[in-house]
Amino acid sequence: xxxxxxxxxxxxxxxxxxxxxxxxxxxxxxxxxxxxxxxxxxxxxxxxxxxxxxxxxxxxxxxxxxxxxxxxxxxxxxxxxxxxxxxxxxxxxxxxxxxxxxxxxxxxxxxxxxxxxxxxxxxxxxxxxxxxxxxxxxxxxxxxxxxxxxxxxxxxxxxxxxxxxxxxxxxxxxxxxxxxxxxxxxxxxxxxxxxxxxxxxxxxxxxxxxxxxxxxxxxxxxxxxxxxxxxxxxxxxxxxxxxxxxxxxxxxxxxxxxxxxxxxxxxxxxxxxxxxxxxxxxxxxxxxxxxxxxxxxxxxxxxxxxxxxxxxxxxxxxxxx
Amino acid sequence: xxxxxxxxxxxxxxxxxxxxxxxxxxxxxxxxxxxxxxxxxxxxxxxxxxxxxxxxxxxxxxxxxxxxxxxxxxxxxxxxxxxxxxxxxxxxxxxxxxxxxxxxxxxxxxxxxxxxxxxxxxxxxxxxxxxxxxxxxxxxxxxxxxxxxxxxxxxxxxxxxxxxxxxxxxxxxxxxxxxxxxxxxxxxxxxxxxxxxxxxxxxxxxxxxxxxxxxxxxxxxxxxxxxxxxxxxxxxxxxxxxxxxxxxxxxxxxxxxxxxxxxxxxxxxxxxxxxxxxxxxxxxxxxxxxxxxxxxxxxxxxxxxxxxxxxxxxxxxxxxxxxxxxxxxxxxxxxxxxxxxxxxxxxxxxxxxxxxxxxxxxxxxxxxxxxxxxxxxxxxxxxxxxxxxxxxxxxxxxxxxxxxxxxxxxxxxxxxxxxxxxxxxxxxxxxxxxxxxxxxxxxxxxxxxxxxxxxxxxxxxxxx
Numbered sequence: 071x072x073x074x075x076x077x078x079x080x081x082x083x084x085x086x087x088x089x090x091x092x093x094x095x096x097x098x099x100x101x102x103x104x105x106x107x108x109x110x111x112x113x114x115x116x117x118x119x120x121x122x123x124x125x126x127x128x129x130x131x132x133x134x135x136x137x138x139x140x141x142x143x144x145x146x147x148x149x150x151x152x153x154x155x156x157x158x159x160x161x162x163x164x165x166x167x168x169x170x171x172x173x174x175x176x177x178x179x180x181x182x183x184x185x186x187x188x189x190x191x192x193x194x195x196x197x198x199x200x201x202x203x204x205x206x207x208x209x210x211x212x213x214x215x216x217x218x219x220x221x222x223x224x225x226x227x228x229x230x231x232x233x234x235x236x237x238x239x240x241x242x243x244x245x246x247x248x249x250x251x252x253x254x255x256x257x258x259x260x261x262x263x264x265x266x267x268x269x270x271x272x273x274x275x276x277x278x279x280x281x282x283x284x285x286x287x288x289x290x291x292x293x294x295x296x297x298x299x300x301x302x303x304x305x306x307x308x309x310x311x312x313x314x315x316x317x318x319x320x321x322x323x324x325x326x327x328x329x330x331x332x333x334x335x336x337x338x339x340x341x342x343x344x345x346x347x348x349x350x351x352x353x354x355x356x357x358x359x360x361x362x363x364x365x366x367x368x369x370x371x372x373x374x375x376x377x378x379x380x381x382x383x384x385x386x387x388x389x390x391x
Numbered sequence: 392x393x394x395x396x397x398x399x400x401x402x403x404x405x406x407x408x409x410x411x412x413x414x415x416x417x418x419x420x421x422x423x424x425x426x427x428x429x430x431x432x433x434x435x436x437x438x439x440x441x442x443x444x445x446x447x448x449x450x451x452x453x454x455x456x457x458x459x460x461x462x463x464x465x466x467x468x469x470x471x472x473x474x475x476x477x478x479x480x481x482x483x484x485x486x487x488x489x490x491x492x493x494x495x496x497x498x499x500x501x502x503x504x505x506x507x508x509x510x511x512x513x514x515x516x517x518x519x520x521x522x523x524x525x526x527x528x529x530x531x532x533x534x535x536x537x538x539x540x541x542x543x544x545x546x547x548x549x550x551x552x553x554x555x556x557x558x559x560x561x562x563x564x565x566x567x568x569x570x571x572x573x574x575x576x577x578x579x580x581x582x583x584x585x586x587x588x589x590x591x592x593x594x595x596x597x598x599x600x601x602x603x604x605x606x607x608x609x610x611x612x613x614x615x616x617x618x619x620x621x622x623x624x625x626x627x628x629x630x631x632x633x634x635x636x637x638x639x640x641x642x643x644x645x646x647x648x649x650x651x652x653x654x655x656x657x658x659x660x661x662x663x664x665x666x667x668x669x670x671x672x673x674x675x676x677x678x679x680x681x682x683x684x685x686x687x688x689x690x691x692x693x694x695x696x697x698x699x700x701x702x703x704x705x706x707x708x709x710x711x712x713x714x715x716x717x718x719x720x721x722x723x724x725x726x727x728x729x730x731x732x733x734x735x736x737x738x739x740x741x742x743x744x745x746x747x748x749x750x751x752x753x754x755x756x757x758x759x760x761x762x763x764x765x766x767x768x769x770x771x772x773x774x775x776x777x778x779x780x781x782x783x784x785x786x787x788x789x790x791x792x793x794x795x796x797x798x799x800x801x802x803x804x805x806x807x808x809x810x811x812x813x814x815x816x817x818x819x820x821x822x823x824x825x826x827x828x829x830x831x832x833x834x835x836x837x838x839x840x841x842x843x844x845x846x847x848x849x850x851x852x853x854x855x
Contacts, residue, residue: 115509116505116508116509118457119456119457119460119501119504119505120501120502120505122460122461122464122501123460123494123497123498123501125464126460126463126464126467126494126497127494127498129464129467129468130467130487130490130491130493130494131491133471133478133481133482133487133490134482134487134488134490134491136482137479137482137483137487137562138479138561140471140475140478140479140482141475141476141479141560141561143471143475144471144472144473144475144799144801145475145799145801147472148472148799148801148803148804148807149803149804149806149807151468151472152468152469152472152804152807152808152810152811153807153810155461155464155465155468155469155811156807156810156811156814158461158464158465159458159461159462159465159814159818161461162457162458162460162461163454163457163458163461163818163821163822165457166453166454166456166457166458167454167825169450169453170450170453170454170829170832171829215801216803344482344483346567347567347568347569348482348483348484348485348487348567348569350569351485351488351569351570355488355491355492358495359491359494359495362495362498362499363495363498366498366499366502366503367502369502369506370502370505370506373506373510373513374510376510376513377513378512378513379512379513379514379515
């Protein structure tokens with residue numbers, strides 16, 4: 071048990087859970103624009119801002135938690151990260167333009183939202199690639215300080231890892247967005263995605279498939295089952311806060327892939343986490359931050375649940391989500 | 392590509408990214424400050440024109456926030472990728488704690504903005520909604536404060552006993568106090584100067600959007616809407632330029648105390664002494680100033696007023712290898728003269744408005760001149776940063792770590808880095824084009840607004 075790691079992984083889980091919900095929405099927007107926009111956009115439009123902020127929070131807390139990993143990280147992932155950043159800027163720009171664009175010429179709301187969706191999926195795939203490389207060491211040459219894309223692709227498990235995650239995302243998307251039209255694809259996609267993912271982990275290393283991997287597997291399948299079981303259970307599991315909480319827990323439960331070692335045993339986490347007064351500061355600031363962010367999110371949820379006051383329209387202009 | 396040239400590439404890429412990003416930061420600050428004042432006045436005076444203006448400014452702010460957030464994250468990751476040894480030092484000292492708090496401020500800005508924009512119709516009292524705009528402003532300002540604290544620490548590092556860099560880029564730090572960097576010697580003076588100047592730049596840029604729109608506007612309603620914003624921008628401009636000037640003088644005093652070499656370079660003082668002239672422009676040949684012109688004794692007289700001592704440091708006190716590039720003297724002079732020119736512009740506005748009882752905001756000359764003045768403000772702000780950063784060279788952490796020690800020498804960064812530059816060269820003009828298009832695109836919708844200024848944007852027809 072390493073407190074600094076646990077805190078950082080918890081923040082990572084929140085960020086990834088938020089990002090996964092955006093990827094799920096993006097897949098729906100790309101494949102079924104007309105059928106899904108009414109369900110997806112009211113969630114995605116305000117939340118994309120929050121996801122980016124949680125991303126920044128995780129980057130900073132990771133810098134804080136693992137100071138001695140920064141040099142190898144820069145050596146390994148600099149080119150991938152820089153390209154990922156360009157796509158991330160495209161994501162933010164296109165959705166913020168899309169919110170307010172007036173149709174003029176060829177550029178319209180649909181094209182911009184699809185650009186956002188595509189960029190979100192591409193960044194997601196890049197993040198998955200980097201994470202799987204970190205967990206498994208695929209394509210990573212720590213001694214030379216280099217990362218090889220070809221090496222990553224040719225490692226058994228890498229492409230299956232991506233495929234499994236995408237299948238799970240496609241299966242979970244109708245649950246989160248409450249799109250019952252696509253309920254038939256939920257369980258098949260989730261079961262197939264889980265099977266492929268577990269196989270990918272196993273191919274990376276049998277040690278990445280411990281017995282308690284059943285926890286995330288069962289939680290994920292339970293969500294799918296509840297969605298197709300009845301209207302009441304579907305409403306419960308489709309509730310945004312409930313789903314996000316469960317998804318965060320699922321991601322958090324995957325920490326065995328990163329602890330106690332990263333990169334197929336090459337990096338023992340306990341030797342690279344911050345220590346001494348910096349570790350104490352990390353815990354204190356995280357505690358302060360948890361209170362502040364908790365209060366902010368509570369305020370946000372309170373306002374989101376408040377009924378619309380009919381007498382006064384939004385002075386600030388944007389649409390209510 | 393050789394190691395040295397990759398270091399230059401890292402410097403250039405980061406300088407380009409941060410110089411671009413700061414424009415969006417200033418836009419965001421200027422916009423939110425204007426929005427806070429505009430909304431307050433709109434509610435208090437029940438002014439439908441100001442309400443309409445607020446809606447348009449808010450849309451521009453959301454785009455500025457969206458693109459600015461992403462470019463901020465680009466910078467955060469670039470710092471790790473381009474200067475990993477520097478970020479290792481940051482992560483081993485309390486400086487990373489400042490970044491951590493900066494993210495909380497950023498979170499405040501994000502959450503408050505979401506509530507402000509997307510849940511505006513959930514408020515009973517308009518003043519409650521206005522209060523949320525203050526939370527957004529607080530988030531933006533605090534973000535800026537924390538980032539400037541990091542920069543101040545780079546200029547006057549503290550919070551450790553020793554920091555050494557090994558041959559392979561490893562960093563060893565002893566005697567860490569994680570809380571000390573929040574109060575480094577130059578933190579307060581730098582915050583006091585940067586915040587008003589960046590806000591002023593943003594207010595001027597937004598004002599130029601209003602002025603340009605006014606000059607193109609044909610109907611009286613539209614002009615009344617835009618003039619309301621320009622009046623607020625001009626009032627804020629007067630206050631901010633005064634604060635920026637006063638805090639700028641204080642900054643020079645801080646340089647004198649904490650970074651005397653940078654002071655000597657900025658003032659182009661070859662030798663120390665008690666009767667230094669104020670040298671405008673010029674350069675150093677050997678130890679002699681050539682070109683430019685000096686005002687005898689002025690620098691020492693100003694120092695006497697600010698510090699109580701007329702004695703100014705000189706370059707000759709330090710090894711030439713430690714000198715920063717001396718062209719920062721030119722950037723400093725342009726910055727100061729530009730600032731004075733902006734001050735003169737607002738002084739004339741003030742005289743015209745208060746003493747002569749005219750209406751300068753209805754003068755086409757005033758409106759036309761606002762646009763180049765806003766460009767000048769941007770140049771002044773950028774040159775201020777150039778002076779500060781280049782003036783610290785060769786150090787990335789003053790007298791502790793050089794840029795050469797901090798840089799990433801991997802040539803793998805070359806293509807992605809050039810891609811970022813090309814991408815930004817497309818993105819930023821496009822973003823500013825969108826600012827104008829979104830701001831003016833809402834005009835027709837505002838014209839349809841009722842006399843009570845009900846939200847035009849709530850009309851689905853406004854959206855595509």
